[in-house]
Amino acid sequence: MRPCNFEENVVWYTILGTYLFYFMGILYFVPTLVTWGLTLYLGKKLWQQTDSTPADERIRIPWIIWAWLAAMFAMLVSLVMAHVDFDLGTATLLKSTLGWARGWALWALLPLLGCLSIRPQLIYRAICMLGLQSLVIFPVFVVGFLLRLPDPLYTVPWNVFGGPIGAFQISFYTIDPENRLIRIGLFAPWAAAIGYVSSVFFPLSLAETNRWWRSIGIAAAVLMAVISGSRLAVLALPATWLLTQILSRLSRPSVLIGLSGASLGAGLAAPQLINLVQNFIAQFRSFRSSSSDLRATLDNIALQRWPEALWTGHGIVERGPKLVQFMPIGSHNTWVGLLFVKGLVGFLSLCLAMVATFGVLVFKAQNIFLARVALHLFLALFLNTFGDSIEVTVYLVWPGLLFLGLAYKASEEQPQKPELATLLEVAPS
Known part of the structure:
Protein backbone atom coordinates (compact mmCIF):
# COMPACT_ATOMS: atom_id res chain seq x y z
CA MET A 1 0.00 0.00 0.00
CA ARG A 2 1.51 3.28 -1.15
CA PRO A 3 0.08 6.78 -1.77
CA CYS A 4 -0.51 7.54 -5.44
CA ASN A 5 -1.37 11.27 -5.55
CA PHE A 6 -0.59 14.52 -3.76
CA GLU A 7 -3.36 14.37 -1.15
CA GLU A 8 -2.64 10.73 -0.31
CA ASN A 9 1.06 11.51 0.13
CA VAL A 10 0.25 14.32 2.55
CA VAL A 11 -2.13 12.17 4.62
CA TRP A 12 0.17 9.12 4.57
CA TYR A 13 3.34 10.86 5.72
CA THR A 14 1.55 13.05 8.24
CA ILE A 15 0.14 9.98 9.99
CA LEU A 16 3.43 8.07 9.84
CA GLY A 17 5.34 11.11 11.11
CA THR A 18 3.27 11.37 14.29
CA TYR A 19 6.04 10.39 16.72
CA LEU A 20 8.62 12.55 14.95
CA PHE A 21 6.31 15.56 15.24
CA TYR A 22 5.58 14.68 18.87
CA PHE A 23 9.22 14.63 19.98
CA MET A 24 9.83 17.84 18.03
CA GLY A 25 6.95 19.41 19.94
CA ILE A 26 5.03 20.41 16.81
CA LEU A 27 2.35 17.69 16.67
CA TYR A 28 -0.26 20.17 17.88
CA PHE A 29 0.27 22.38 14.81
CA VAL A 30 0.93 19.89 12.00
CA PRO A 31 -2.63 18.51 11.52
CA THR A 32 -4.01 22.06 11.54
CA LEU A 33 -1.54 23.25 8.90
CA VAL A 34 -2.16 20.12 6.81
CA THR A 35 -5.94 20.56 7.05
CA TRP A 36 -5.97 24.21 6.02
CA GLY A 37 -3.37 23.56 3.32
CA LEU A 38 -5.39 20.72 1.79
CA THR A 39 -8.54 22.84 2.08
CA LEU A 40 -6.91 25.48 -0.11
CA TYR A 41 -5.84 22.70 -2.50
CA LEU A 42 -9.43 21.42 -2.62
CA GLY A 43 -10.70 24.95 -3.24
CA LYS A 44 -8.26 25.29 -6.15
CA LYS A 45 -9.44 21.99 -7.66
CA LEU A 46 -13.07 23.03 -7.17
CA TRP A 47 -12.39 26.37 -8.88
CA GLN A 48 -10.73 24.65 -11.84
CA GLN A 49 -13.49 22.05 -12.15
CA THR A 50 -15.53 22.30 -15.35
CA ASP A 51 -18.23 20.33 -17.14
CA SER A 52 -15.48 18.47 -19.00
CA THR A 53 -13.84 17.24 -15.78
CA PRO A 54 -14.01 13.39 -15.70
CA ALA A 55 -16.71 12.06 -13.37
CA ASP A 56 -14.22 10.17 -11.19
CA GLU A 57 -12.20 13.36 -10.67
CA ARG A 58 -15.11 15.68 -9.92
CA ILE A 59 -15.46 17.02 -6.39
CA ARG A 60 -18.95 16.60 -4.97
CA ILE A 61 -19.70 17.86 -1.48
CA PRO A 62 -22.49 15.93 0.32
CA TRP A 63 -25.14 17.97 2.15
CA ILE A 64 -24.04 16.63 5.55
CA ILE A 65 -20.64 18.29 5.08
CA TRP A 66 -22.38 21.58 4.27
CA ALA A 67 -24.31 21.11 7.52
CA TRP A 68 -21.05 20.74 9.47
CA LEU A 69 -19.57 23.79 7.75
CA ALA A 70 -22.65 25.81 8.72
CA ALA A 71 -22.56 24.50 12.30
CA MET A 72 -18.91 25.35 12.83
CA PHE A 73 -19.42 28.79 11.25
CA ALA A 74 -22.27 29.34 13.74
CA MET A 75 -19.75 28.62 16.50
CA LEU A 76 -17.49 31.33 15.11
CA VAL A 77 -20.40 33.78 15.04
CA SER A 78 -21.28 33.00 18.67
CA LEU A 79 -17.63 33.45 19.61
CA VAL A 80 -17.47 36.91 18.00
CA MET A 81 -20.77 37.99 19.55
CA ALA A 82 -19.65 36.88 23.02
CA HIS A 83 -16.43 38.87 22.70
CA VAL A 84 -18.43 41.93 21.71
CA ASP A 85 -20.95 41.43 24.53
CA PHE A 86 -18.25 41.14 27.20
CA ASP A 87 -15.97 43.73 25.56
CA LEU A 88 -13.02 41.32 25.64
CA GLY A 89 -10.95 43.33 23.17
CA THR A 90 -9.51 42.82 19.71
CA ALA A 91 -6.42 40.91 20.85
CA THR A 92 -8.51 38.35 22.74
CA LEU A 93 -10.87 38.03 19.78
CA LEU A 94 -7.98 37.30 17.42
CA LYS A 95 -6.56 34.73 19.83
CA SER A 96 -9.96 33.03 20.22
CA THR A 97 -10.52 33.03 16.45
CA LEU A 98 -7.15 31.34 15.98
CA GLY A 99 -8.21 28.78 18.58
CA TRP A 100 -11.43 28.18 16.62
CA ALA A 101 -9.39 27.69 13.43
CA ARG A 102 -7.27 25.04 15.20
CA GLY A 103 -10.21 23.36 16.90
CA TRP A 104 -13.86 23.48 15.88
CA ALA A 105 -13.11 24.47 12.28
CA LEU A 106 -11.28 21.16 11.77
CA TRP A 107 -14.45 19.26 12.65
CA ALA A 108 -15.93 20.57 9.40
CA LEU A 109 -12.84 20.91 7.21
CA LEU A 110 -11.47 17.39 7.75
CA PRO A 111 -14.67 15.67 6.52
CA LEU A 112 -14.62 18.15 3.62
CA LEU A 113 -11.17 16.83 2.66
CA GLY A 114 -12.79 13.42 2.31
CA CYS A 115 -14.11 14.75 -1.01
CA LEU A 116 -10.55 14.52 -2.39
CA SER A 117 -9.21 11.35 -4.04
CA ILE A 118 -8.09 9.50 -0.92
CA ARG A 119 -8.54 5.75 -0.58
CA PRO A 120 -9.90 4.52 2.78
CA GLN A 121 -7.52 1.54 2.58
CA LEU A 122 -4.61 3.98 2.75
CA ILE A 123 -5.90 5.33 6.08
CA TYR A 124 -6.44 1.81 7.47
CA ARG A 125 -2.87 0.83 6.65
CA ALA A 126 -1.32 4.09 7.90
CA ILE A 127 -3.14 3.75 11.24
CA CYS A 128 -1.94 0.15 11.61
CA MET A 129 1.62 1.21 10.80
CA LEU A 130 1.36 3.96 13.42
CA GLY A 131 0.15 1.20 15.75
CA LEU A 132 3.31 -0.78 15.01
CA GLN A 133 5.39 2.27 15.86
CA SER A 134 3.49 2.55 19.15
CA LEU A 135 4.12 -1.10 20.05
CA VAL A 136 7.83 -0.71 19.27
CA ILE A 137 8.27 2.54 21.19
CA PHE A 138 6.13 1.57 24.20
CA PRO A 139 9.03 -0.25 25.97
CA VAL A 140 11.05 2.98 25.73
CA PHE A 141 8.36 4.78 27.70
CA VAL A 142 8.38 1.97 30.28
CA VAL A 143 12.17 2.24 30.61
CA GLY A 144 11.72 5.97 31.12
CA PHE A 145 9.48 5.19 34.08
CA LEU A 146 11.87 2.57 35.50
CA LEU A 147 14.74 5.06 35.29
CA ARG A 148 12.50 7.66 36.92
CA LEU A 149 13.20 10.20 34.21
CA PRO A 150 11.73 13.63 34.99
CA ASP A 151 8.10 14.31 34.15
CA PRO A 152 7.93 16.13 31.81
CA LEU A 153 11.20 15.15 30.16
CA TYR A 154 11.41 18.50 28.39
CA THR A 155 9.17 21.35 27.26
CA VAL A 156 9.33 23.08 23.89
CA PRO A 157 8.60 26.82 23.65
CA TRP A 158 6.01 26.64 20.88
CA ASN A 159 3.12 27.25 23.32
CA VAL A 160 3.69 30.98 22.74
CA PHE A 161 1.56 30.43 19.63
CA GLY A 162 -1.30 29.12 21.78
CA GLY A 163 -2.60 25.70 22.73
CA PRO A 164 -2.73 23.51 25.85
CA ILE A 165 0.58 23.45 27.72
CA LEU A 181 -0.56 3.71 39.05
CA ILE A 182 1.58 4.52 36.02
CA ARG A 183 -0.22 6.06 33.04
CA ILE A 184 1.43 6.45 29.64
CA GLY A 185 0.14 8.87 27.04
CA LEU A 186 2.49 8.01 24.14
CA PHE A 187 2.09 10.94 21.70
CA ALA A 188 -0.90 12.50 23.50
CA PRO A 189 -0.59 15.52 25.83
CA TRP A 190 -2.15 13.64 28.75
CA ALA A 191 -2.76 9.95 29.35
CA ALA A 192 -6.56 9.97 29.03
CA ALA A 193 -6.26 11.47 25.54
CA ILE A 194 -4.44 8.40 24.20
CA GLY A 195 -7.43 6.39 25.40
CA TYR A 196 -9.61 8.61 23.22
CA VAL A 197 -7.23 7.99 20.31
CA SER A 198 -7.50 4.22 20.87
CA SER A 199 -11.29 4.26 20.53
CA VAL A 200 -10.99 6.10 17.19
CA PHE A 201 -8.12 4.02 15.78
CA PHE A 202 -9.79 0.71 16.78
CA PRO A 203 -12.51 0.71 14.05
CA LEU A 204 -9.99 1.84 11.42
CA SER A 205 -7.68 -1.03 12.38
CA LEU A 206 -10.56 -3.50 12.27
CA ALA A 207 -11.26 -2.54 8.67
CA GLU A 208 -7.73 -3.39 7.46
CA THR A 209 -7.87 -6.43 5.14
CA ASN A 210 -4.34 -7.71 5.77
CA ARG A 211 -4.50 -10.04 8.77
CA TRP A 212 -1.04 -9.17 10.08
CA TRP A 213 -1.51 -5.42 9.90
CA ARG A 214 -5.02 -5.72 11.31
CA SER A 215 -3.73 -7.66 14.32
CA ILE A 216 -1.02 -5.04 14.89
CA GLY A 217 -3.54 -2.20 14.72
CA ILE A 218 -5.98 -3.87 17.10
CA ALA A 219 -3.22 -4.75 19.58
CA ALA A 220 -1.97 -1.16 19.55
CA ALA A 221 -5.47 0.24 20.09
CA VAL A 222 -6.09 -2.08 23.05
CA LEU A 223 -2.67 -1.22 24.50
CA MET A 224 -3.44 2.50 24.23
CA ALA A 225 -6.73 2.04 26.06
CA VAL A 226 -5.12 0.07 28.90
CA ILE A 227 -2.06 2.26 29.50
CA SER A 228 -4.16 5.43 29.37
CA GLY A 229 -5.81 4.55 32.66
CA SER A 230 -9.02 5.97 31.19
CA ARG A 231 -12.20 4.24 32.29
CA LEU A 232 -14.08 5.67 29.33
CA ALA A 233 -11.53 4.31 26.84
CA VAL A 234 -11.72 0.77 28.20
CA LEU A 235 -15.53 0.95 28.10
CA ALA A 236 -15.63 2.49 24.61
CA LEU A 237 -13.85 -0.33 22.75
CA PRO A 238 -16.45 -3.07 23.36
CA ALA A 239 -19.45 -0.75 23.71
CA THR A 240 -19.04 1.06 20.39
CA TRP A 241 -18.31 -2.19 18.56
CA LEU A 242 -21.46 -3.84 19.95
CA LEU A 243 -23.64 -0.82 19.17
CA THR A 244 -22.31 -0.76 15.62
CA GLN A 245 -23.26 -4.41 15.09
CA ILE A 246 -26.83 -3.61 16.12
CA LEU A 247 -27.32 -0.23 14.44
CA SER A 248 -25.83 -1.35 11.12
CA ARG A 249 -28.28 -4.26 10.87
CA LEU A 250 -31.57 -2.54 11.69
CA SER A 251 -32.87 -3.33 8.19
CA ARG A 252 -32.77 -7.04 9.00
CA PRO A 253 -36.04 -8.51 10.35
CA SER A 254 -34.15 -10.88 12.65
CA VAL A 255 -32.43 -7.96 14.37
CA LEU A 256 -35.69 -6.07 14.81
CA ILE A 257 -37.36 -9.16 16.23
CA GLY A 258 -34.43 -9.66 18.59
CA LEU A 259 -34.60 -6.04 19.74
CA SER A 260 -38.34 -6.38 20.33
CA GLY A 261 -37.74 -9.43 22.49
CA ALA A 262 -34.96 -7.65 24.35
CA SER A 263 -37.23 -4.66 24.98
CA LEU A 264 -39.94 -6.92 26.37
CA GLY A 265 -37.44 -8.68 28.61
CA ALA A 266 -36.01 -5.37 29.77
CA GLY A 267 -39.48 -4.14 30.65
CA LEU A 268 -40.22 -7.22 32.73
CA ALA A 269 -36.88 -7.04 34.53
CA ALA A 270 -36.81 -3.23 34.80
CA PRO A 271 -36.19 -3.00 38.59
CA GLN A 272 -33.27 -5.42 38.45
CA LEU A 273 -31.81 -3.71 35.37
CA ILE A 274 -32.06 -0.28 36.98
CA ASN A 275 -30.30 -1.68 40.03
CA LEU A 276 -27.59 -3.18 37.83
CA VAL A 277 -27.04 0.09 35.96
CA GLN A 278 -26.89 2.10 39.18
CA ASN A 279 -24.34 -0.32 40.65
CA PHE A 280 -22.26 -0.16 37.47
CA ILE A 281 -22.26 3.65 37.51
CA ALA A 282 -21.28 3.64 41.19
CA GLN A 283 -18.43 1.20 40.52
CA PHE A 284 -17.35 3.19 37.47
CA ARG A 285 -17.19 6.42 39.48
CA SER A 286 -15.51 4.83 42.50
CA PHE A 287 -12.58 3.49 40.47
CA ARG A 288 -11.19 7.03 40.40
CA SER A 289 -13.62 8.83 42.68
CA SER A 290 -11.63 12.05 43.03
CA SER A 291 -11.53 12.42 39.24
CA SER A 292 -15.28 11.85 39.02
CA ASP A 293 -15.92 14.40 41.78
CA LEU A 294 -13.66 16.93 40.06
CA ARG A 295 -15.47 16.50 36.76
CA ALA A 296 -18.86 16.84 38.45
CA THR A 297 -17.78 20.03 40.23
CA LEU A 298 -16.44 21.56 37.01
CA ASP A 299 -19.72 20.75 35.26
CA ASN A 300 -21.79 22.22 38.09
CA ILE A 301 -19.81 25.47 38.06
CA ALA A 302 -20.24 25.76 34.28
CA LEU A 303 -23.99 25.08 34.43
CA GLN A 304 -24.50 27.53 37.28
CA ARG A 305 -22.73 30.30 35.38
CA TRP A 306 -24.14 29.51 31.93
CA PRO A 307 -27.28 31.73 32.40
CA GLU A 308 -24.95 34.74 32.66
CA ALA A 309 -24.52 34.43 28.88
CA LEU A 310 -27.38 32.21 27.78
CA TRP A 311 -27.20 32.42 23.99
CA THR A 312 -23.59 33.05 22.95
CA GLY A 313 -21.69 32.10 26.11
CA HIS A 314 -18.75 33.79 27.78
CA GLY A 315 -16.54 33.63 24.68
CA ILE A 316 -13.41 32.39 26.45
CA VAL A 317 -12.39 29.56 28.75
CA GLU A 318 -12.04 30.68 32.36
CA ARG A 319 -9.85 29.13 34.99
CA GLY A 320 -11.75 27.45 37.81
CA PRO A 321 -11.26 28.02 41.54
CA LYS A 322 -8.83 26.19 43.82
CA LEU A 323 -11.63 23.70 44.59
CA VAL A 324 -11.14 22.23 41.09
CA GLN A 325 -7.35 22.64 41.05
CA PHE A 326 -7.72 25.75 38.85
CA MET A 327 -8.75 23.63 35.87
CA PRO A 328 -10.71 25.42 33.10
CA ILE A 329 -14.46 25.54 33.71
CA GLY A 330 -16.33 22.96 31.62
CA SER A 331 -13.10 21.48 30.26
CA HIS A 332 -13.98 17.85 31.00
CA ASN A 333 -17.29 17.72 29.15
CA THR A 334 -17.73 19.07 25.62
CA TRP A 335 -21.44 19.80 26.01
CA VAL A 336 -21.16 21.66 29.30
CA GLY A 337 -18.09 23.48 28.02
CA LEU A 338 -20.01 24.61 24.94
CA LEU A 339 -22.84 26.01 27.06
CA PHE A 340 -20.35 28.00 29.13
CA VAL A 341 -18.09 29.26 26.32
CA LYS A 342 -20.40 29.43 23.28
CA GLY A 343 -23.84 29.31 24.85
CA LEU A 344 -26.94 27.70 23.44
CA VAL A 345 -25.88 28.63 19.89
CA GLY A 346 -22.71 26.55 20.14
CA PHE A 347 -24.45 23.70 21.95
CA LEU A 348 -27.23 23.40 19.36
CA SER A 349 -24.77 23.76 16.47
CA LEU A 350 -22.83 20.67 17.53
CA CYS A 351 -25.93 18.79 18.66
CA LEU A 352 -27.82 19.21 15.37
CA ALA A 353 -24.73 18.36 13.30
CA MET A 354 -24.13 15.19 15.32
CA VAL A 355 -27.77 14.10 15.17
CA ALA A 356 -27.79 14.57 11.39
CA THR A 357 -24.51 12.65 11.08
CA PHE A 358 -25.83 9.79 13.18
CA GLY A 359 -28.93 9.52 11.01
CA VAL A 360 -26.94 9.57 7.77
CA LEU A 361 -24.44 6.95 8.93
CA VAL A 362 -27.06 4.58 10.37
CA PHE A 363 -29.01 4.76 7.10
CA LYS A 364 -25.95 4.21 4.89
CA ALA A 365 -24.48 1.55 7.19
CA GLN A 366 -27.28 -0.88 6.31
CA ASN A 367 -25.68 -1.48 2.90
CA ILE A 368 -22.31 0.26 2.75
CA PHE A 369 -19.30 -1.14 4.60
CA LEU A 370 -17.45 2.18 4.62
CA ALA A 371 -20.37 3.80 6.42
CA ARG A 372 -20.38 0.92 8.91
CA VAL A 373 -16.77 1.65 9.85
CA ALA A 374 -17.59 5.37 10.02
CA LEU A 375 -20.56 4.69 12.31
CA HIS A 376 -18.30 2.73 14.67
CA LEU A 377 -15.83 5.60 14.61
CA PHE A 378 -18.53 8.26 15.09
CA LEU A 379 -19.92 6.46 18.15
CA ALA A 380 -16.42 6.59 19.68
CA LEU A 381 -16.16 10.31 18.94
CA PHE A 382 -19.59 10.97 20.44
CA LEU A 383 -18.92 8.94 23.57
CA ASN A 384 -15.78 10.95 24.23
CA THR A 385 -17.68 14.24 24.16
CA PHE A 386 -18.66 13.39 27.74
CA GLY A 387 -15.08 12.91 28.88
CA ASP A 388 -13.07 15.70 27.28
CA SER A 389 -13.19 18.86 25.17
CA ILE A 390 -13.10 17.34 21.70
CA GLU A 391 -12.09 20.58 19.99
CA VAL A 392 -8.81 20.58 21.95
CA THR A 393 -7.82 17.02 21.03
CA VAL A 394 -9.00 17.09 17.41
CA TYR A 395 -5.37 17.15 16.23
CA LEU A 396 -4.93 13.64 17.68
CA VAL A 397 -7.90 12.00 15.92
CA TRP A 398 -7.87 13.93 12.64
CA PRO A 399 -7.57 10.77 10.46
CA GLY A 400 -10.92 9.65 11.88
CA LEU A 401 -12.65 12.89 10.90
CA LEU A 402 -11.12 12.71 7.44
CA PHE A 403 -12.45 9.17 7.14
CA LEU A 404 -15.97 10.36 7.99
CA GLY A 405 -15.82 12.50 4.86
CA LEU A 406 -14.97 9.43 2.78
CA ALA A 407 -17.99 7.64 4.23
CA TYR A 408 -20.34 10.57 3.55
CA LYS A 409 -19.64 10.37 -0.19
CA ALA A 410 -19.58 6.55 -0.34
CA SER A 411 -22.19 4.82 -2.49
CA GLU A 412 -23.41 1.25 -2.79
CA GLU A 413 -21.75 0.99 -6.21
CA GLN A 414 -18.30 1.28 -4.64
CA PRO A 415 -16.45 -2.01 -3.98
CA GLN A 416 -17.04 -3.41 -0.53
CA LYS A 417 -14.55 -5.08 1.75
CA PRO A 418 -14.26 -8.88 1.36
CA GLU A 419 -15.39 -11.11 4.16
CA LEU A 420 -12.94 -11.75 6.99
CA ALA A 421 -13.06 -14.76 9.27
CA THR A 422 -12.75 -12.96 12.58
CA LEU A 423 -14.99 -12.52 15.59
CA LEU A 424 -14.40 -8.77 15.51
CA GLU A 425 -15.44 -8.43 11.87
CA VAL A 426 -17.82 -5.61 11.06
CA ALA A 427 -18.41 -6.45 7.39
CA PRO A 428 -21.77 -7.84 6.23
CA SER A 429 -22.36 -11.50 6.98
Missing part, protein backbone atom coordinates in the same frame (compact mmCIF):
# COMPACT_ATOMS: atom_id res chain seq x y z
CA GLY A 166 0.46 19.63 27.81
CA ALA A 167 0.80 19.55 24.01
CA PHE A 168 4.31 20.98 24.32
CA GLN A 169 5.54 18.89 27.24
CA ILE A 170 7.27 15.69 26.16
CA SER A 171 6.61 13.10 28.83
CA PHE A 172 7.28 9.36 29.09
CA TYR A 173 4.80 8.69 31.89
CA THR A 174 2.65 10.16 34.64
CA ILE A 175 1.73 8.81 38.06
CA ASP A 176 -1.94 8.91 39.00
CA PRO A 177 -2.01 10.79 42.34
CA GLU A 178 -5.08 8.85 43.48
CA ASN A 179 -4.00 5.23 43.01
CA ARG A 180 -0.25 5.72 42.27
